[in-house]
Amino acid sequence: MSVVSDTIDWFSDSTHWSGDDGVPHRLVQHLGYTSLTIAIAAAVAIPIGLWIGHTGRLRGLAVVSSGALRALPTLGVLTYASLYTGIGIKAAIFTLVLLAIPPLLAGAYAGLESVDRQTIDAARSIGMTEWQILTKVEVPLALPLIVGGFRSSTLQVVATATVAAYIPGPGGLGRYLIDGLALRDYPQVVAGSVVVIVLALVLDGIFVLLQRLALRNRPAPVRSTV
Amino acid sequence: MTWLQNNTDKVVDLLLSHLWLSALPIVLGFVIALPIGWYANRHRRIRGVLLSAAGVLYTVPSLAFFLILPSIIGTGFLSPANVVVALTIYAVAIMVRSATDAFASVSPAVLDAATATGFAAAGRAFRVELPLAGPVLVAGLRVVAVSTVSLVSVGALIGVNNLGSLFTEGYRTDNDAEILTGVIGIVILALVFDGLIVLVGRLLMPWATASRTTGTSLRGLARARR
Numbered sequence: 001m002s003v004v005s006d007t008i009d010w011f012s013d014s015t016h017w018s019g020d021d022g023v024p025h026r027l028v029q030h031l032g033y034t035s036l037t038i039a040i041a042a043a044v045a046i047p048i049g050l051w052i053g054h055t056g057r058l059r060g061l062a063v064v065s066s067g068a069l070r071a072l073p074t075l076g077v078l079t080y081a082s083l084y085t086g087i088g089i090k091a092a093i094f095t096l097v098l099l100a101i102p103p104l105l106a107g108a109y110a111g112l113e114s115v116d117r118q119t120i121d122a123a124r125s126i127g128m129t130e131w132q133i134l135t136k137v138e139v140p141l142a143l144p145l146i147v148g149g150f151r152s153s154t155l156q157v158v159a160t161a162t163v164a165a166y167i168p169g170p171g172g173l174g175r176y177l178i179d180g181l182a183l184r185d186y187p188q189v190v191a192g193s194v195v196v197i198v199l200a201l202v203l204d205g206i207f208v209l210l211q212r213l214a215l216r217n218r219p220a221p222v223r224s225t226v
Numbered sequence: 227m228t229w230l231q232n233n234t235d236k237v238v239d240l241l242l243s244h245l246w247l248s249a250l251p252i253v254l255g256f257v258i259a260l261p262i263g264w265y266a267n268r269h270r271r272i273r274g275v276l277l278s279a280a281g282v283l284y285t286v287p288s289l290a291f292f293l294i295l296p297s298i299i300g301t302g303f304l305s306p307a308n309v310v311v312a313l314t315i316y317a318v319a320i321m322v323r324s325a326t327d328a329f330a331s332v333s334p335a336v337l338d339a340a341t342a343t344g345f346a347a348a349g350r351a352f353r354v355e356l357p358l359a360g361p362v363l364v365a366g367l368r369v370v371a372v373s374t375v376s377l378v379s380v381g382a383l384i385g386v387n388n389l390g391s392l393f394t395e396g397y398r399t400d401n402d403a404e405i406l407t408g409v410i411g412i413v414i415l416a417l418v419f420d421g422l423i424v425l426v427g428r429l430l431m432p433w434a435t436a437s438r439t440t441g442t443s444l445r446g447l448a449r450a451r452r
Contacts (some may be wrong), residue, residue, distance in 0.1 A: 003296070003297050004297055007297070070372055070373065070376070071372050071375070071376055071412070071413050071416040071417070072376065072409065072413065073376045073379040073389075073390065073393070073408070073409060073412045073413075074376070074379075074380070075379050075380055075382065075383070075390055075393045075394075076379060076390070076392075076393045076405055076408050076409040076412065077409070078393075079393040079394070079396060079397040079405050080393075080396075080402060080405045080406065080409065082397065083396075083397070083400060083402050083405070084402075155285055155287075158287060159287030159288055159289070159290075160287075162287050162289050162290060163288070163289050163380055163383065166383055166394070166397075167397070174289070177289055177290065177293055178383070181293075181303070181383070181384065186296075186303060189293050189303070190293065190294060190297055192290070192293075193289075193290035193291075193293045193294040194290075194294065196287050196289075196290040197286050197287065197290050197291075197294065200285050200286060200287050200290075201282065201285055201286075204281075204282075204285045
């Protein structure tokens with residue numbers, strides 16, 4: 001397989017490891033977009049998800065909106081938005097935020113939903129305020145699912161940020177794939193794909209550890225003696 | 227609207243390719259995942275390994291997946307086979323988890339009763355387990371269908387024609403109506419697949435309650451990515 005050996009050659013070429021087109025710079029860009037997106041999306045989705053989960057109001061809205069948003073093709077939203085925002089990262093960030101919201105919302109909402117009603121009633125009966133119930137009972141117990149929401153949404157954004165390289169402006173690792181295809185430089189395409197895949201797997205691994213940590217640090221379950 | 231009227235033939239052609247490119251992975255994914263899920267449910271140790279493997283496969287970003295496949299299975303870089311194979315693997319990855327949950331939801335007492343009334347192993351699997359696992363299987367398949375229809379559009383970036391081609395062409399020619407046509411077409415196609423699955427599910431399982439399906443599809447949504 002010549003593509004495989006060409007790809008190995010691509011990785012061993014030191015010019016691919018420095019400068020604006022080098023793997024480290026592109027990787028930092030990619031992670032930068034991802035963190036910015038997740039921060040904006042979380043600022044929107046987490047309070048709403050916690051509110052829906054805590055009050056039980058507008059549940060239908062949460063379910064329908066996450067379902068409908070999921071059917072939206074990302075490339076379509078991206079290209080449509082970029083016709084209005086022009087070349088730059090605005091369209092990409094807008095699309096990525098839109099995509100990152102549903103899993104975060106679902107995680108926060110489903111996490112709170114999963115908390116045993118008796119536990120919440122017990123907290124209320126010993127005189128905790130609603131705010132204390134939310135922050136000291138519901139959120140700690142829901143943490144593994146909330147972290148799960150962050151995991152889904154981060155991986156979604158890493159994948160879509162790759163596609164976002166189709167529009168000029170955003171750099172990131174997707175450039176290797178899109179530019180390589182345009183130039184028929186297949187070793188670059190394959191090398192870029194490998195870097196994107198490894199990044200996704202590493203991030204997923206980190207989230208698995210975070211989820212385990214969240215699971216371990218939550219209060220021990222109290223067995224019902226009924 | 228005028229753009230659509232003037233380009234009806236092209237849109238219909240792209241719609242048909244989109245239909246095939248999504249139907250194939252959805253059907254193949256279901257057929258492949260069903261026996262794997264059934265088997266995984268019966269063998270605890272294999273279940274963990276299979277579900278982690280499915281999780282890892284689903285983590286691979288789509289565009290990178292399309293472009294790494296040629297080096298692995300020897301297809302051309304711009305071949306539609308890359309899209310079909312990658313999306314089938316995603317479908318299997320989501321569906322194996324759903325199928326495992328589905329078979330686990332069948333009460334062991336019912337299975338014992340079936341054995342006691344004289345069902346042989348194969349008869350019991352097809353005529354007792356499968357119908358009872360049906361509602362959860364339907365919920366999983368709905369998630370697979372919506373995500374597959376939306377992901378096919380990314381194939382446009384590697385030159386595989388489908389409704390996503392309206393995004394790339396619309397972007398190049400600065401035509402927002404064309405992009406919007408693609409977005410709406412894909413959402414409609416996703417809804418049609420979803421409705422079809424629900425309808426077939428109701429016809430095959432008239433006893434299944436709607437509430438149960440909604441609950442599991444929400445959990446599926448919270449879990450599914452990209």
